[in-house]
Amino acid sequence: MDADAHRLESSLWVGRKRYRAVLSGWYLSWTQLDKRNREHKTVSVPVSELIGVEEGQVELQPEKKVTESDGDFTVFSIKRHRKGRGSGALWTVGRIQFCCPSRDLRDRWVTQLRSALKTHGPSRPHRLLVFINPFGGKKRGSQIYRSLVAPLFELAGISAHVVVTERANQARDHILKKDLTGFDGVVCVGGDGMFSELLHGVIGRTQQEAGLSEHDPAAALQPCNLHIGIIPAGSTDCVCFATVGVNDPVTSALHIIIGDSQPLDVCSVHHLSTLVRYSVSLVGYGFYGDVLAESERYRWMGPLRYDYSGCMTFLSNRCYRGTVQFLPADSQLSSPRDNTRCLSGCHVCSESTERLFSRSDSGSHAGSLYSSQFSQYSSPWEGEWETVEGRFKCISLTCMSSSCPRSPLGLSPSAHLADGTADLILVRDTHPLGFLTYLHRHTNSQDQFDLPFVEVHRVKAVRFRLPPGEEEQAEQEEPEVSERPGGMNWISSVQHLSARAKERGVTGAKKRGKRDFLCGPCCRRSPTVSVWNCDGELLPFTEILCRVHGQLVRLFARGIEEGMVAYRGTLGNKSCKGKYVLHT
Numbered sequence: 001m002d003a004d005a006h007r008l009e010s011s012l013w014v015g016r017k018r019y020r021a022v023l024s025g026w027y028l029s030w031t032q033l034d035k036r037n038r039e040h041k042t043v044s045v046p047v048s049e050l051i052g053v054e055e056g057q058v059e060l061q062p063e064k065k066v067t068e069s070d071g072d073f074t075v076f077s078i079k080r081h082r083k084g085r086g087s088g089a090l091w092t093v094g095r096i097q098f099c100c101p102s103r104d105l106r107d108r109w110v111t112q113l114r115s116a117l118k119t120h121g122p123s124r125p126h127r128l129l130v131f132i133n134p135f136g137g138k139k140r141g142s143q144i145y146r147s148l149v150a151p152l153f154e155l156a157g158i159s160a161h162v163v164v165t166e167r168a169n170q171a172r173d174h175i176l177k178k179d180l181t182g183f184d185g186v187v188c189v190g191g192d193g194m195f196s197e198l199l200h201g202v203i204g205r206t207q208q209e210a211g212l213s214e215h216d217p218a219a220a221l222q223p224c225n226l227h228i229g230i231i232p233a234g235s236t237d238c239v240c241f242a243t244v245g246v247n248d249p250v251t252s253a254l255h256i257i258i259g260d261s262q263p264l265d266v267c268s269v270h271h272l273s274t275l276v277r278y279s280v281s282l283v284g285y286g287f288y289g290d291v292l293a294e295s296e297r298y299r300w301m302g303p304l305r306y307d308y309s310g311c312m313t314f315l316s317n318r319c320y321r322g323t324v325q326f327l328p329a330d331s332q333l334s335s336p337r338d339n340t341r342c343l344s345g346c347h348v349c350s351e352s353t354e355r356l357f358s359r360s361d362s363g364s365h366a367g368s369l370y371s372s373q374f375s376q377y378s379s380p381w382e383g384e385w386e387t388v389e390g391r392f393k394c395i396s397l398t399c400m401s402s403s404c405p406r407s408p409l410g411l412s413p414s415a416h417l418a419d420g421t422a423d424l425i426l427v428r429d430t431h432p433l434g435f436l437t438y439l440h441r442h443t444n445s446q447d448q449f450d451l452p453f454v455e456v457h458r459v460k461a462v463r464f465r466l467p468p469g470e471e472e473q474a475e476q477e478e479p480e481v482s483e484r485p486g487g488m489n490w491i492s493s494v495q496h497l498s499a500r501a502k503e504r505g506v507t508g509a510k511k512r513g514k515r516d517f518l519c520g521p522c523c524r525r526s527p528t529v530s531v532w533n534c535d536g537e538l539l540p541f542t543e544i545l546c547r548v549h550g551q552l553v554r555l556f557a558r559g560i561e562e563g564m565v566a567y568r569g570t571l572g573n574k575s576c577k578g579k580y581v582l583h584t
């Protein structure tokens, strides 16, 4: 469609000032005119960043108020605010009140702006399925949705079907089993645990519909079309923070409204021939597993439980033996120590998109999303496995930086959201001060990998084994796997085992009498086996195989926007490229 099909130009008033307003191409701009018709300051807003247009003078805060008058209309758009270094932009709603000399002209402006919005925003969602966890984080999910998010969805003309969950895994089961026709996306209001429910629902549903089994780690899974949105209202909100750059409900709601799309790598975790779980932020053994196991006893503390358990776990000064094997990623493409950051529009991720989807029938990426991935035609195990054996303070695998408010640059600051790889961080046994230095570097900009006991690898797959004599005694715990593609027996079996792991604070190890978490970390002989933390859930198995699936899901996000985003505009006659002209 011709970008100028909606062109409109006229004189308008904003307050007492007269402007020449133009809707042209991809922008709405208005230039102040003086009494002699000389042009002054121009403000420009991309149509893609308009939220909605309303007749009359409209205010949203403290609640929606409309004052009708013949010539007025109100335009709502995205307004950026710069946050601290390393984080993304905070978005709020900008409001501009225009006044036309006639009702007829007002109607033309409203019609043209609305139709420009439709044309320029084909990827914007119209219908969303929203799951609210009323108990996540500080238990403010329902209030956050009602007061901050719902009014914006209404303004943008999005219809939302809201489910307030009454039990864990309700959102996941709903996505797996219910009719989702007509929904353009699913949204969670909660923390990483809620996101994980949506992730499992969306991936499981997509594989069911494609007739694929999720258990085979070598299988090429079908990329998911249904977008996931996250309104942060949890304890860590790591996935939101790492994909948007801030954990702010309004910013996330605005990314959803304008239909942003961020592909995300997902790691599948397998035990023997069973899929155990999917992960995007952390598969962690040793310290992070112990912190999570310990924190389960202190849920009542809310988000503070991680700080308390972190201290207790640190004081217990444990390390664990094991063998880690990994399949390195192509080191020509990127490295976890190249000091780059994956930002919005990242070229490493874009090139990966081409590699992952290039063998599809359709030339366009959007088309190729619906067809099979390149990896279906080649083995995911190409390359030589490397082996590292030893005693580890912690072993972490992350598909993305895993930045969060506790650690603004994250577990692996140069990791990419959508490059088809994960970073494997091995922290060998060291003295407590060394490990404290490693942990502390997560909170500032010092390089946590520049320590003699730390190594980091960019990988496509990882395998973990216990030392001989300590192997997993999994016979009694092996879940019964459904033979049917997309079968769901494994979910309930693994879920049952995870719940048992949670109850005991640790996986089957207690049975072996090798550890006992429940009596406190400081007063026991050191256990020899830890537990895996998979995006905040304890895994019921110790010996696992992890495989990265490039760009398996898509979020309503755009990666981290660092600094103000440039777009063309004019300031008087001078170019102001590189500046975002704010308006209120």
Ligand SMILES: Nc1ncnc2c1ncn2[C@@H]1O[C@H](COP(=O)(O)OP(=O)(O)OP(=O)(O)O)[C@@H](O)[C@H]1O
Residues within 6 Å of the ligand: 132, 133, 134, 135, 136, 137, 138, 164, 165, 166, 167, 168, 169, 189, 190, 191, 192, 193, 194, 195, 197, 233, 234, 235, 236, 237, 536
């Ligand atoms: N109604 C409910 N009752 C109990 N648990 C629920 C309910 N709805 C969702 N859950 C579960 O609560 C867990 C924690 O939720 P959520 O992620 O929203 O909060 P959180 O406090 O941030 O936790 P975390 O960040 O540690 O995962 C999730 O794993 C989810 O499965």
Ligand SMILES: CCCCCCCCCCCCC/C=C/[C@@H](O)[C@H](CO)NC(=O)CCCCC
Residues within 6 Å of the ligand: 192, 193, 236, 237, 238, 281, 282, 288, 291, 292, 306, 310, 402, 404, 406, 407, 410, 411, 436, 439, 440, 442, 443, 533, 534, 535, 536, 537
């Ligand atoms: C001396 C100061 C030391 C400070 C140390 C700070 C280190 C912070 C690293 C942050 C790593 C976050 C990894 C993300 C994990 C999430 O998928 C998961 C689910 O929400 N959270 C936890 O498991 C919760 C576990 C959180 C552990 C801290």
Ligand SMILES: [Ca+2]
Residues within 6 Å of the ligand: 265, 398, 399, 400, 415, 416, 417, 418, 419, 420, 421, 422
């Ligand atoms: Ca990645």
